[in-house]
Amino acid sequence: MHATWIIAKKELQSYFDSLIAYILLVLFLGFSGFFTWLFGSDIFMVGQASLQSFFGIAYWTLFFFTPALTMRLLAEEKKSGTIEMLLTKAVTDRQVVVGKFLAALLLVMVALVFTFPYVITLSVIGDIDAGEILCGYAGLTLMSAAYISIGLYASSLTNNQIVAFLLALSIGLFFHIIFEVLASNFTGITAQVLSTLSLSNHFESISRGVVDTRDVIYFGSIIFVGLFLSEMSLTKRNLN
Amino acid sequence: MEIHIENLSKNYGSQKAVDGITFDVRPGEVLGFLGPNGAGKSTTMKMITGYLSIGEGDVSVGGKSVREYGDELKRHIGYLPENNPLYLDMPVIDYLEFCGALQGMSPGSVQQRLKEMIRVCGLNAEKHKKIGELSKGFRQRVGLAQAMIHDPEILVLDEPTTGLDPNQIVEIRNLIRELGKEKTVVLSTHILPEVEATCDRILIINKGKIVANGTADTLRKQATGQEVIRLKIEDARVEEVIEALRKMPTVDTIEVIDKERNRLEVQSRTGLSSTREIFHLCVQKGWILSELTPLETRLEDIFRNLTTN
Structure with a gap:
């Protein structure tokens, strides 16, 4: 656990050193702020003391930002060879994978924390449903965690960051929208399976304030499978 | 450990x-x-x-x-x-x-x-x-x-x-x-x-x-069965020197390095040394022996021998 945390801290530090963190924060807050408060179906248009419009925007912005965060995590280490230096320290493959996962997740959580003023502003304007907002944030965190673990796996497969980014985005796209679109074109068991796989269904139910164990299990299993496959893919260096 | x-x-x-x-x-x-x-x-x-x-x-x-x-x-x-x-x-x-x-x-x-x-x-x-x-x-x-x-x-x-x-x-x-x-x-x-x-x-x-x-020394011993020496003999013609050296029972091969200055490399037969004989030869003929250097087999040669074939 100790080594995991050291790796997470170092990765988080390098996000801030390399400006990625600042660019992400500015873009994320800019986009979500603009669409939540100023443009389109913003809060004033909806006329309710609800952050649903923010959660809707963040659902998309985080989808695009997470692959940008994860693409370098393992691909860069593999390209520069530092992975060899790292894995011959007293750490296991798993600690490396989990540490890097935590770093990206923490950065997303920092971005989300910066949107807490929205909640404060809203609570001044009207009565807010604290449970719903808490669930919305939990949903965004779980969704990001799922995409980070997918992105980490994509990053473990290649040593080219662009490939890792595109791969993560295309895998993510299936969960984000394609499964749902497909589900509406099928009937019976196929539709049910596809609809269960669709991340948007699970996200919507959580962000509406309904915490269902099925949703938590869904996100948990994506995270687990992504991390597990990343670890396998690191260990695979032994097989070729 | x-x-x-x-x-x-x-x-x-x-x-x-x-x-x-x-x-x-x-x-x-x-x-x-x-x-x-x-x-x-x-x-x-x-x-x-x-x-x-x-x-x-x-x-x-x-x-x-x-x-x-x-x-x-x-x-x-x-x-x-x-x-x-x-x-x-x-x-x-x-x-x-x-x-x-x-x-x-x-x-x-x-x-x-x-x-x-x-x-x-x-x-x-x-x-x-x-x-x-x-x-x-x-x-x-x-x-x-x-x-x-x-x-x-x-x-x-x-x-x-x-x-x-x-x-x-x-x-x-x-x-x-x-x-x-x-x-x-x-x-x-x-x-x-x-x-x-x-x-x-x-x-x-x-x-x-x-x-x-x-060790470097043991590798050298294994690799070199033969002694190699570098000679410089003055006041003599090269042909004469080579001919005299050829007659020696201990000498295996002779290589001319610098004809002008009478410099030669002499390899002895396995297990034998020619240094004393060469010295006596020079004394006998009245030649000046101005260089006699035993050459160690270089590590490069050992390396090349072992890794190319």
């Missing part, structure tokens, strides 16, 4: 990178690992350090098998990988702290060792710079510092002096020699004089197999 390697093999697909090698390295010994490119040096080192899993056979460090105790043993090994990969966007100090912490050192001991490493590796002026801003030689020192930060009992260095200038090479060699007095050191290199300068024992490997194992 000693390293014991037994019957170690590793395949990459159908290609055998390492093919049943067996050797030991004891504490207080610097082992030089020699071999042409692709001979299996790095692969062996990667298996010792636990980066690659062991194909067949076993590596044991301090009596414990790397197969079973790999993660625990990493703490006792310092490794400088080939090409010295580093995080270029990290400052030197942060990087070394990170490496120390990963090896399970407490923050206090990291700080103490950090100071020592910066002093030993001569990094004081560069310690706040990002590694990417450093020249190759300084990066190499950072690589060595990260390998030694946790004071490991075993050091595995894959080409530790590449990219260093001659002064730095001497410093690093001295450092390795110094470390080798108490620690177990395995280093690989292409630079043959380096092996002689730093290593107690030499291991030459070719196509995954050990082809020679011993």
Whole structure:
């Protein structure tokens, strides 16, 4: 656990050193702020003391930002060879994978924390449903965690960051929208399976304030499978 | 802690990178690992350090098998990988702290060792710079510092002096020699004089197999059955000298190096020496013997003999 945390801290530090963190924060807050408060179906248009419009925007912005965060995590280490230096320290493959996962997740959580003023502003304007907002944030965190673990796996497969980014985005796209679109074109068991796989269904139910164990299990299993496959893919260096 | 390697093999697909090698390295010994490119040096080192899993056979460090105790043993090994990969966007100090912490050192001991490493590796002026801003030689020192930060009992260095200038090479060699007095050191290199300068024992490997194992002197003895001497004889014609030498029972071959100055290289028959006979010959004929140098077989020649065929 100790080594995991050291790796997470170092990765988080390098996000801030390399400006990625600042660019992400500015873009994320800019986009979500603009669409939540100023443009389109913003809060004033909806006329309710609800952050649903923010959660809707963040659902998309985080989808695009997470692959940008994860693409370098393992691909860069593999390209520069530092992975060899790292894995011959007293750490296991798993600690490396989990540490890097935590770093990206923490950065997303920092971005989300910066949107807490929205909640404060809203609570001044009207009565807010604290449970719903808490669930919305939990949903965004779980969704990001799922995409980070997918992105980490994509990053473990290649040593080219662009490939890792595109791969993560295309895998993510299936969960984000394609499964749902497909589900509406099928009937019976196929539709049910596809609809269960669709991340948007699970996200919507959580962000509406309904915490269902099925949703938590869904996100948990994506995270687990992504991390597990990343670890396998690191260990695979032994097989070729 | 000693390293014991037994019957170690590793395949990459159908290609055998390492093919049943067996050797030991004891504490207080610097082992030089020699071999042409692709001979299996790095692969062996990667298996010792636990980066690659062991194909067949076993590596044991301090009596414990790397197969079973790999993660625990990493703490006792310092490794400088080939090409010295580093995080270029990290400052030197942060990087070394990170490496120390990963090896399970407490923050206090990291700080103490950090100071020592910066002093030993001569990094004081560069310690706040990002590694990417450093020249190759300084990066190499950072690589060595990260390998030694946790004071490991075993050091595995894959080409530790590449990219260093001659002064730095001497410093690093001295450092390795110094470390080798108490620690177990395995280093690989292409630079043959380096092996002689730093290593107690030499291991030459070719196509995954050990082809020679011993000190520089024993390797020389094995390789040279024949004595070679360089001669310069004045006040005589070359043809005359060659003819006289040919008649000697101990002389095998004669090679003219410089006809103008009467310089020759004479190889004696296996197990025999011609030095005394040559001296007597010169005395008898009234020639002036102004040079008589026994030539040692160079390590380069031994290396070439063993690794090309």
